[in-house]
Amino acid sequence: MAPAIPVVIEARGLGKIFSVERAPIVALQDISFAVPEGRFVSLVGPSGCGKSTLLQMLAGLVPSTTGEVLVDGAVVRRPIPEKISVMFQDATLLPWKRIAENIEFPLEIAGVPAAERHARAAGMLALVGLSEFAERYPHELSGGMRQRIAIARGLAPNPRILLMDEPFGALDEQTRIKMGHELLRIWAKTKKTIFFITHSLTEALFLSDIVLVMSHRPGRIVGVIDAALPRPRTYDIIGSAEFGAVRNRIWKLISQDDTEAGETGMASL
Amino acid sequence: MKPSVLAAQAAFVLFVIGAWEYGDAVGLFDPKILPPPSQVAVALKGLLQSASFLGDAADTIVRVIAAFLIGAPIALATGFVMGENLDVGRSLSPIFNLVLAVPQSIFLPIFVLVFGLGFTEKLIFGITHVFFVVAINAAAAVREVPHGQVLLARSFGAGRFKIYRSIYMPAMAPQVMTGLRLGIIFDIIGILLAEMYASRSGLGVLLLRWGESYAVDKLMAATVLISLVTILINELMRVFEHRIGRWRQAMA
Amino acid sequence: MSVRRLIVIVIALGVWEAVRRFNLVGPLLLASPSEIVAALVKSWPDYLVALRFTVSEIVIALAFAWALGIGAGVVAGVRPFFGAVSGPLLSSLFAVPLITWYPLFMVWFGIGMASKIAYAVVSGFFPIAINTMNGVRGVDPHYFVFGRAIGCSRLQVVLRILLPMAMPSIASGLRIGTALVVIGVIVAEMLASLGGVGYQISYYQSVYQTGHVYLGILFALACALAANWGLSVIERRFTHWRELQIGER
Numbered sequence: 159m160a161p162a163i164p165v166v167i168e169a170r171g172l173g174k175i176f177s178v179e180r181a182p183i184v185a186l187q188d189i190s191f192a193v194p195e196g197r198f199v200s201l202v203g204p205s206g207c208g209k210s211t212l213l214q215m216l217a218g219l220v221p222s223t224t225g226e227v228l229v230d231g232a233v234v235r236r237p238i239p240e241k242i243s244v245m246f247q248d249a250t251l252l253p254w255k256r257i258a259e260n261i262e263f264p265l266e267i268a269g270v271p272a273a274e275r276h277a278r279a280a281g282m283l284a285l286v287g288l289s290e291f292a293e294r295y296p297h298e299l300s301g302g303m304r305q306r307i308a309i310a311r312g313l314a315p316n317p318r319i320l321l322m323d324e325p326f327g328a329l330d331e332q333t334r335i336k337m338g339h340e341l342l343r344i345w346a347k348t349k350k351t352i353f354f355i356t357h358s359l360t361e362a363l364f365l366s367d368i369v370l371v372m373s374h375r376p377g378r379i380v381g382v383i384d385a386a387l388p389r390p391r392t393y394d395i396i397g398s399a400e401f402g403a404v405r406n407r408i409w410k411l412i413s414q415d416d417t418e419a420g421e422t423g424m425a426s427l
Numbered sequence: 428m429k430p431s432v433l434a435a436q437a438a439f440v441l442f443v444i445g446a447w448e449y450g451d452a453v454g455l456f457d458p459k460i461l462p463p464p465s466q467v468a469v470a471l472k473g474l475l476q477s478a479s480f481l482g483d484a485a486d487t488i489v490r491v492i493a494a495f496l497i498g499a500p501i502a503l504a505t506g507f508v509m510g511e512n513l514d515v516g517r518s519l520s521p522i523f524n525l526v527l528a529v530p531q532s533i534f535l536p537i538f539v540l541v542f543g544l545g546f547t548e549k550l551i552f553g554i555t556h557v558f559f560v561v562a563i564n565a566a567a568a569v570r571e572v573p574h575g576q577v578l579l580a581r582s583f584g585a586g587r588f589k590i591y592r593s594i595y596m597p598a599m600a601p602q603v604m605t606g607l608r609l610g611i612i613f614d615i616i617g618i619l620l621a622e623m624y625a626s627r628s629g630l631g632v633l634l635l636r637w638g639e640s641y642a643v644d645k646l647m648a649a650t651v652l653i654s655l656v657t658i659l660i661n662e663l664m665r666v667f668e669h670r671i672g673r674w675r676q677a678m679a
Numbered sequence: 680m681s682v683r684r685l686i687v688i689v690i691a692l693g694v695w696e697a698v699r700r701f702n703l704v705g706p707l708l709l710a711s712p713s714e715i716v717a718a719l720v721k722s723w724p725d726y727l728v729a730l731r732f733t734v735s736e737i738v739i740a741l742a743f744a745w746a747l748g749i750g751a752g753v754v755a756g757v758r759p760f761f762g763a764v765s766g767p768l769l770s771s772l773f774a775v776p777l778i779t780w781y782p783l784f785m786v787w788f789g790i791g792m793a794s795k796i797a798y799a800v801v802s803g804f805f806p807i808a809i810n811t812m813n814g815v816r817g818v819d820p821h822y823f824v825f826g827r828a829i830g831c832s833r834l835q836v837v838l839r840i841l842l843p844m845a846m847p848s849i850a851s852g853l854r855i856g857t858a859l860v861v862i863g864v865i866v867a868e869m870l871a872s873l874g875g876v877g878y879q880i881s882y883y884q885s886v887y888q889t890g891h892v893y894l895g896i897l898f899a900l901a902c903a904l905a906a907n908w909g910l911s912v913i914e915r916r917f918t919h920w921r922e923l924q925i926g927e928r
């Protein structure tokens with residue numbers, strides 16, 4: 159037997175209740191899963207089912223109502239920037255800083271000396287292939303380039319985990335496909351553990367080892383799909399019968415959940 | 428607005444008044460400098476029953492209203508012409524922006540030199556305060572008119588009057604109202620300032636006189652009264668503005 | 680400056696001078712350029728003292744108005760409930776004719792510098808606070824989350840991320856607020872004081888020395904223009920990136 163891969167992120171019975179105007183909303187209920195080291199895990203689910211909330215709970219940015227998150231076996235209570243980087247749909251670059259300065263910013267906050275910051279920023283820029291833009295400002299770059307800079311900035315503190323909330327959601331389809339390839343290349347090179355939220359089943363399946371499927375209100379994990387397609391993956395794989403079959407399985411899980419939600423919705427009207 | 432927000436606002440206002448009264452009661456504040464609200468209320472009642480105070484208040488109100496009644500129509504007409512006629516608008520708007528950028532109050536002494544101390548000086552100073560803000564908003568209002576709808580109405584054969592009434596007026600009303608609201612606030616500020624600077628009658632004179640002679644309870648009462656009245660005027664006109672705005676949204 | 684503009688200015692000054700020389704307007708109402716220059720030559724040391732007085736009031740008042748306005752605006756912008764409570768209160772208070780409060784400030788702070796400073800601080804505070812609040816509220820909430828995720832303290836999130844992000848809006852608040860502070864100081868001096876440019880203006884007006892009145896007004900305008908110019912330099916320095924962004928679109 160092969161030695162078991164250590165678990166880096168573990169969710170144990172996570173629940174989240176928001177109270178809006180005194181009416182409680184059960185956003186997440188009894189979420190449990192484990193992400194092994196170095197894996198690429200995607201999370202899909204209907205809009206508003208609590209994906210972003212879950213991601214921010216994993217990062218220690220939002221407290222859970224019940225249950226707990228463990229990273230490397232320790233309970234997460236606050237952000238741990240040295241282990242986890244977070245990315246969003248917008249690159250959230252600081253528009254008054256040059257690209258290199260943007261990449262250095264988290265290092266500056268962490269107290270890394272200037273010389274090392276410059277060296278690491280240069281390394282990260284080379285990794286994402288945008289070295290010649292070091293002295294430019296964010297608005298001088300395209301949306302896809304800005305997301306690559308956000309990836310470089312996320313990788314600069316050398317975390318073990320990347321949490322990405324629909325990072326390519328605002329990009330056009332062609333750029334999005336290229337960014338997927340780019341992310342896989344960087345992932346293969348850096349061997350990070352990636353937790354990736356997306357609305358696109360194709361994107362989830364193309365990128366991941368494991369796809370988690372969530373249901374709507376309360377958000378629960380309704381399926382853990384093993385996407386064990388061969389790597390390295392090329393665009394052709396999307397047309398394959400195997401790919402289509404797995405994607406249909408995910409779709410069934412989501413749409414089944416949708417009709418249920420629809421019926422209960424009707425009943426309550 | 429949420430009830431909790433309203434409650435917090437009311438609580439804040441009550442807290443300030445309560446702390447003020449309490450501070451005077453325990454000797455934290457000197458009542459000669461900051462008399463308690465109860466004393467200010469008594470002074471206010473006295474003022475409202477004093478014929479001389481009411482006379483000065485009437486002088487101020489007459490000046491404010493006169494300046495508004497003269498200034499606003501001229502300003503509206505000027506603003507509409509500026510908005511309709513792009514050439515006029517383009518040549519006049521730098522002047523307007525300059526005047527708005529330069530503090531008018533600094534020129535008050537020149538008004539006194541030119542027009543003397545009487546009613547005319549205050550009236551004209553008030554009119555200049557009303558004029559520019561109303562005119563600029565009126566010009567902006569013209570640009571709110573949906574020209575597509577005007578063309579459409581014309582193609583249906585709607586007459587000029589009908590088009591003005593059913594398209595121009597509703598489209599322009601909210602912005603015009605904003606201008607009028609700011610105009611009357613600026614008007615009040617201008618008249619009071621002119622009275623405080625140099626005048627024989629009016630609330631402004633009383634305020635400065637009471638300030639210099641440390642008649643603090645009367646001063647405080649009059650100041651609070653003026654502030655509350657302007658807030659009330661502003662809020663009422665704002666409500667009216669929103670009404671008009673809503674009506675327009677419902678139409679669209 | 681273009682030659683054309685220079686010619687226009689020279690002609691305007693000439694007409695102005697002529698109007699007075701031919702006595703088309705009485706000497707009480709209008710001072711000619713030469714009379715203003717004469718006033719300057721005669722009384723410049725007085726004006727210099729007055730200017731120093733006024734400028735120091737302005738500087739102190741600006742420091743308070745900026746700090747209090749930005750501080751209150753950030754708190755109201757970051758705490759939604761606090762903002763919801765204070766926002767409408769602030770904009771209602773904005774309608775109050777602050778000038779009527781000046782006599783009270785005289786009672787509270789005396790007739791010296793302090794009452795002018797207090798009045799100017801209050802009049803400059805509101806636009807700065809309101810613009811800062813709106814600017815901070817307008818920042819994409821993901822920036823807060825990003826800041827905390829990279830380990831910023833609350834203060835760091837405010838100082839290193841929120842304030843710079845909100846800078847374009849804050850800058851326009853500062854522009855309005857600064858103008859109000861400058862005018863506030865001078866108008867307060869005009870109403871009742873012992874020194875300063877505003878005092879000079881109203882004193883010479885009361886003794887009908889028109890040339891000196893106009894000279895004082897020119898000094899006052901110079902203060903307002905200088906403040907405005909200084910602010911536009913700061914604004915350009917700090918919102919440089921924003922202009923680039925807009926220029927690009």
Ligand SMILES: Nc1ncnc2c1ncn2[C@@H]1O[C@H](COP(=O)(O)OP(=O)(O)OP(=O)(O)O)[C@@H](O)[C@H]1O
Binds near residue numbers: 177185211
């Ligand atoms: N701070 C909050 N207060 C109250 N309700 C919230 C809060 N944050 C999120 N919610 C609610 O919780 C639910 C989950 O939100 P979340 O943003 O996590 O969903 P999501 O799956 O990421 O949605 P999307 O796919 O649209 O990004 C939503 O119904 C949302 O309205």
Ligand SMILES: [Mg+2]
Binds near residue numbers: 209210211323
């Ligand atoms: Mg989301």
